[in-house]
Amino acid sequence: MPAETPRLSLDGITRRFGAVIANDSVSFAIAPGEIHALLGENGAGKSTLVKIIYGLLKPDAGTMRWDGKLVAPSDPRAARKLGIGMVFQHFSLFDAFTVAENIALGLDDAPDRRELSERIASVSTGYGLPLDPDRLVGSLSMGERQRVEIVRCLLQNPELLVMDEPTSVLTPQEAETLFATLRRLAGEGCSILYISHKLEEIRALCSRATVLRAGQVVGTCDPAAETAKSLAEMMIGSEFDAPRRQLVTTSEDIRLTVKGLNRPAGGAFGVALADIGFSVNAGEIFGIAGVAGNGQDELVEALAGEWRAPVADSIVVDGHPVGRLNAEARRGRGLFTLPEERNGHAAVPSMTLAFNTLLTARRRAGLLWNGIVRRGNVRRFAQEIVRAFDVRTFGVDVPATSLSGGNLQKFIVGREVLQNPSVFVVAQPTWGVDAGAAAAIHAALAGLARGGAAIVVVSQDLDELMSLTDRIAVISNGRLSRSLETARATVEEIGLLMGGAGGGARNAA
Amino acid sequence: MELAVPIIVAIISAATPLLLAASGELVVERAGVLNLGIEGMMLMGAMAGFAVTLLTGSHIAGLAAAAAAGMAMALVFAFLTLTLSANQVASGLALTIFGIGLSALIGSAYVGQPVAALPKLDVAGLSDLPVIGPLLFRHDFLIYFSIAMVPVLWWYLNRTRAGLRLRAVGESAEAAHALGHPVIAIRYGACLFGGLMAGLGGAFLSLSYTPMWAESMTAGRGWIALALVVFAAWRPWRLLVGAYLFGGVGIFQLHAQGAWGLPSELFSMLPYVATILVLTVISAGAARSRTFGAPAALGRPFRPSG
Structure with missing residues (x-):
């Protein structure tokens, strides 16, 4: 048993869509300052679980505790009030709006324009994620767009940051910058729930991992102590060989x-x-x-x-x-x-x-x-x-x-x-x-x-x-x-x- | 000068119903909803405003009834498209046809009856000034209201949080929903505002422009208002310019009729030809770049998941 109260603990979360069970009695806990991986294949139920945590979906059964107290966020606003920040895989950004406008839309008590711009500039440079508040989001690269999402969360001083497949749109170098930021946040006591199916980055970044398969938790482990192969086997549930293409000599016919x-x-x-x-x-x-x-x-x-x-x-x-x-x-x-x-x-x-x-x-x-x-x-x-x-x-x-x-x-x-x-x-x-x-x-x-x-x-x-x-x-x-x-x-x-x-x-x- | 003043006053009058209806539609479209039923909402507003003014003798009651009639029509549209996710184009067209028919049916009792026009402003001293008096200080309430709404709308859309949320809903309903903004409620609000403004636009026709009621008296102004919103690139100030431009074309055709020995029908066509031209030129430009500012989610229905 961990000595301290978990920041967030889930107990028996179940959610059905018609006949399909997306989450089947899912339970796990995240400690303060922990980078916790949620690992699973596409369709394993990761997104559903995240939406429940962020108040976008309601569970059919099960409970959620925040700092030991029972909570049931009814919408994202309630989740944000608790201190949950969310960076979506498909960004919830508006191309035709400026960075500052986009961030204001995600804040429940946005300050006036000038003050907001100053806070964006100071927070974003402070965490090594520089952003120009007046740029149109449509003109930003994918990495910069993700920064907008992250800075939006950081401005609310979150205690839990949920990141859904954050590196799928980043270059390897941009991913390194992101990891540095996340480690620093964790060092400051912010918990991070990191969702991915990229095994190597989970091994490099996360201190614990919960593995989901077909909506159920199949195990919790220390990813650094596992190999990518053993993680993949937990995730897929069978022996797994990464496909290696036999190199063939190609002909000279163009x-x-x-x-x-x-x-x-x-x-x-x-x-x-x-x-x-x-x-x-x-x-x-x-x-x-x-x-x-x-x-x-x-x-x-x-x-x-x-x-x-x-x-x-x-x-x-x-x-x-x-x-x-x-x-x-x-x-x-x-x-x-x-x-x-x-x-x-x-x-x-x-x-x-x-x-x-x-x-x-x-x-x-x-x-x-x-x-x-x-x-x-x-x-x-x-x-x-x-x-x-x-x-x-x-x-x-x-x-x-x-x-x-x-x-x-x-x-x-x-x-x-x-x-x-x-x-x-x-x-x-x-x-x-x-x-x-x-x-x-x-x-x-x-x-x-x-x-x-x-x-x-x-x-x-x-x-x-x-x-x-x-x-x-x-x-x-x-x-x-x-x-x-x-x-x-x-x-x-x-x-x-x-x-x-x-x-x-x-x-x- | 003596000739110009009445012409300008006429242009102001011709532009006002367009400006009112288009201001409402601009907000509706900024929220991502395309309501093609402006004509129907205007007609219901014109008929209700006229009938209630005639029955009660009160212009205030008449305007309130016109606004309520427009909003009731908009509510039908909003229920169909937002709650039941019906197709917006088809529902809007149906609303227009429904409005034409219903206003003619209820209004048949009032055809040919006279009613007092909306009172004009009368400021001692100012209204009697030459040129400036008739141009600035001798209009009725709705004209001042329609112009005042332009900076108000600009401020609302660009400077308030509520306006930002409304634009966000029109830009990407899914993203706005993911951030926890009530997409459907915001769109309902926008639709009702659109109905209110279209209703008042109709009432201006039946209580001020030509104080009487006739079947289909809006004569396509709802469609011109729709084109105006596109012409204005969804921006309030350009809407003001566009409304007066279109109003000017309408007045020009009245004065030009009979000139040059051309048939008057040719000139009557002018406002509509101008509408088609503007829409064509703008959409040809739009095909080349997306910068002209249509809300990205315009006309796309939204169904919240889960």
């Missing part, structure tokens, strides 16, 4: 060449692409790393044909210039692109799985006859995908939205892979996907490359790129760096490229 691709910035918060150039050989997996919002979306759109290049020769597939072609014509040339957003971009959530195949496969998979949908072929093709990619679904006539993120991602990756593309561009292939599905998707991409396709993976997950790709380049502020051989590249090297010339900050629009 399948995709991008040369001198320029694109003006669309909108005030868009990024311009400047002279993008790279080529990918048959059998090669080419990774594009970078912090979100540095031109990835713009580049993927340009490769997909959603935005057409002014010069046909800027994108060449197997010797054919495709820069002026639309997405369907590019698929005819063998160039397939899978965008980052599953729901509403790569798939229509309300349409059945079967009909979702029509989005990209109507020609190559023979789903049309003189413009009329061949329903039999559509269903057969969908069933083939479900079988080949082990998609867990009640048949192919259910709407796409009824599938979990990982299963839908397997389905749409399968939809493109089964059409045997010669060049396959895929953005964030395992974003928000559980480890099993991620391994299946990685295996599919590796298999496709072995078959002679050229593959481009755009991802913010450096671990994914390090294990999957042959070469890596970094996109920063709309510019693509030189490419590195993955086997010889280090995380530090890539991290420096991610920061770019502008020190990680995008220029104000």
